[in-house]
Amino acid sequence: MNRARRPTDLALNRTGIYLSPTDGPAVVEGARDAPSSPGCARALAEVRRQYAGEVGLIGHMPAPASLRVVENVGGAVLRRHKVHLLLDKLGERLAFERTGVRLFDALMAKLEAQGSWDRGPTLAELAQFRADEAHHFALLQDVLINLGADPTAITPSADLAGVELAGIVQVVSDPRTTLPQALHAHLVAELVDSTSWEQLVDLADDFGEAALAHKLREPLAQELRHRDTVTTWLKRHAALVVGGTLKYSA
Ligand SMILES: [Fe+2]
Ligand SMILES: [Fe+2]
Structure with missing residues (x-):
């Protein structure tokens, strides 16, 4: 990466008012005098409280693809609710992993364009x-198919995961980052x-699904490695910046 293009370099930045003795106070005064909506933070909180009490939920669990889920739960309402918690969370991870693939696609494109640093990420990693x-x-x-669920259905937690990830996808896929x-x-x-x-x-484990828990442990170990490796890459980058030895290479 070109040194002059580093985001930590000084260049035009129009934000911040503390360094402007005349425009700074004028901005504060302008904000005070500007017309505003009637009400206050307390009134806003009250409206939020009302909405939260009145509106419905974001979504519900889809019907099972086969009778297996129903058979598994034995018809007991409490048990069915618990099984749905597991299916909802499996659906959530499914949605997350799908976006995870896309995030790595974007990271790989960025690395190809910008290069990496000593002990930073490689394309192979x-x-x-x-x-x-x-x-x-x-x-x-x-796993979902074997449990009798429809893996193409978006569960409520899967829906929320998509919204939660939206900002991350935006940062990673922005060509300027x-x-x-x-x-x-x-x-x-x-x-x-x-x-x-x-x-x-x-x-x-809590469901007594020992075989399933065992199956999920390998992805867990890999995800912990992803987390730790990304952390190490970022720490190394910061150390090179501090040491004045940061160099990008393809
Ligand atoms: Fe993942
Ligand atoms: Fe991951």
């Missing part, structure tokens, strides 16, 4: 992590992903 995410997606698909900036956003995904895989393994 990113490709391996991408393959891990694709493998996790396929594994979850199989640097590889370290994109990796920082991606780290958010890996932190959530690794913790969520941990929860999924615990959930399978």
